[in-house]
Amino acid sequence: MSPDIVFEVSDFVAVFNQTIEYTYPSVSIVGELANLKVSKGRWLYFDVKDDSASVRFFGTVYNLPGPLEDGMRIQVRGTPRLHPQFGFSVSVQQITPVGEGAIKRAADLLKAKLQTEGLFDAARKRPLPYPPQRIGLIASAESAAYADFMKILGHRWAGIDIVHCDVQVQGESAPEQIINALTRLNAEAGLEAIVLIRGGGSADDLQSFSIEQVVRAVAASRVPVLAAIGHEIDESLVELAADVRASTPSNAAELLVPDKRAVQAMIAEQLRIAQNTMLHTVQMNQNTLSQDVQQLQARMQHCVTTHRSELAVRRQVIHGYDPRRILAAGYAIVSRGGSRIRSITEAEKGLSLQITLQDGQLTAVVTDVHKV
Amino acid sequence: MENMATQKKYHQLREELDQLLAWFDQDQLDVDEALKKYEAATKLADQMEVYLKTAENSIQKLTKQK
Numbered sequence: 001m002s003p004d005i006v007f008e009v010s011d012f013v014a015v016f017n018q019t020i021e022y023t024y025p026s027v028s029i030v031g032e033l034a035n036l037k038v039s040k041g042r043w044l045y046f047d048v049k050d051d052s053a054s055v056r057f058f059g060t061v062y063n064l065p066g067p068l069e070d071g072m073r074i075q076v077r078g079t080p081r082l083h084p085q086f087g088f089s090v091s092v093q094q095i096t097p098v099g100e101g102a103i104k105r106a107a108d109l110l111k112a113k114l115q116t117e118g119l120f121d122a123a124r125k126r127p128l129p130y131p132p133q134r135i136g137l138i139a140s141a142e143s144a145a146y147a148d149f150m151k152i153l154g155h156r157w158a159g160i161d162i163v164h165c166d167v168q169v170q171g172e173s174a175p176e177q178i179i180n181a182l183t184r185l186n187a188e189a190g191l192e193a194i195v196l197i198r199g200g201g202s203a204d205d206l207q208s209f210s211i212e213q214v215v216r217a218v219a220a221s222r223v224p225v226l227a228a229i230g231h232e233i234d235e236s237l238v239e240l241a242a243d244v245r246a247s248t249p250s251n252a253a254e255l256l257v258p259d260k261r262a263v264q265a266m267i268a269e270q271l272r273i274a275q276n277t278m279l280h281t282v283q284m285n286q287n288t289l290s291q292d293v294q295q296l297q298a299r300m301q302h303c304v305t306t307h308r309s310e311l312a313v314r315r316q317v318i319h320g321y322d323p324r325r326i327l328a329a330g331y332a333i334v335s336r337g338g339s340r341i342r343s344i345t346e347a348e349k350g351l352s353l354q355i356t357l358q359d360g361q362l363t364a365v366v367t368d369v370h371k372v
Numbered sequence: 373m374e375n376m377a378t379q380k381k382y383h384q385l386r387e388e389l390d391q392l393l394a395w396f397d398q399d400q401l402d403v404d405e406a407l408k409k410y411e412a413a414t415k416l417a418d419q420m421e422v423y424l425k426t427a428e429n430s431i432q433k434l435t436k437q438k
Binding site: 297300301304307308310311314315317318321322323324327333338340356 | 382386389390393396401402403406407409410413414417420421424427428431434435
């Protein structure tokens with residue numbers, strides 16, 4: 001039996017850390033969260049335990065996926081370390097809720113927190129351009145969600161410029177990749193919408209989309225975000241923070257662009273309505289014009305008829321003035337010195353009068369005057 | 373038919389006719405003059421009749437065109 005190696009305390013801590021760093025540079029430990037404590041709003045202390053053991057962890061609040069509470073089952077990745085003063089702990093790199101119950105509980109806590117901040121308020125929602133000319137797409141190029149979205153989009157509306165960020169949509173690196181993609185697409189010029197999609201999966205598969213940093217990145221996006229994560233029944237916090245939520249990736253394509261055939265049919269229908277309206281207007285004007293012309297003709301005819309009646313009256317008057325007609329009936333015109341005599345008071349015995357008959361004139365002398 | 377420029381308007385014909393008819397209302401009537409006036413009035417009435425007939429024909433022609 002070899003004799004024990006005797007270390008100075010500092011040396012032991014150094015050797016221990018060197019050995020553990022070499023053997024287990026990074027460990028992932030699963031267990032129940034206990035004694036969670038946040039110090040000075042920044043430092044994070046908690047234990048992860050099972051029935052017979054407990055391990056102490058140290059980190060910062062930035063390592064939190066969202067609000068957590070004691071009793072939740074979590075998986076923590078970190079670096080084991082023996083601190084010269086505070087003893088053994090694992091420095092946290094990433095914390096992930098484990099199991100459907102824990103994931104849901106963590107999501108509920110984060111949802112309540114972000115809801116209080118107003119991150120999901122309807123007033124924050126912005127409409128998407130319809131249809132957009134240029135979009136950003138965050139999806140895994142290998143996924144069925146990506147294939148479905150591209151297929152439906154191309155089928156409905158061609159010619160959209162798509163800037164695609166191929167990201168992992170589950171696993172440890174997914175949140176960081178999604179956040180980086182959002183940052184990159186927000187720096188792109190001319191993007192009108194960002195589409196964030198992922199197909200269905202377990203609660204564990206989808207939990208990257210309910211991590212606080214990811215949800216905040218979506219809410220903070222300068223470009224409006226359309227999100228479709230999982231199936232319709234799955235509710236990720238990213239979808240609540242997005243401007244528009246689609247039930248599936250295919251539905252996202254349907255919400256983003258119209259169906260070109262429906263648009264063509266609508267345009268054809270509008271054209272038909274416009275043609276009918278124009279035809280109707282022309283017909284109405286033709287009818288009005290025809291009525292106007294008829295009215296004009298009727299008035300003109302009335303005018304002619306009225307004048308003809310007046311003329312007939314005048315003809316009767318003219319006929320009455322025909323001197324030959326009067327004289328032919330046996331009447332005579334009696335004059336004295338060119339002036340007509342109408343009464344016996346204008347004549348006297350011995351006066352010479354001119355008498356005009358139908359065929360000539362004669363001169364007569366008044367021999368007697370009798371009043372009738 | 374008379375040239376349009378020299379043709380009298382209907383209302384001018386009517387005024388002339390009315391003046392002729394007014395002449396017959398005076399006391400001193402010369403039969404020869406009355407005969408002349410009567411013939412002139414009849415001629416004016418005939419002209420007016422032609423005028424109205426022409427107008428009526430024009431209206432009927434336009435109506436048929438429609």
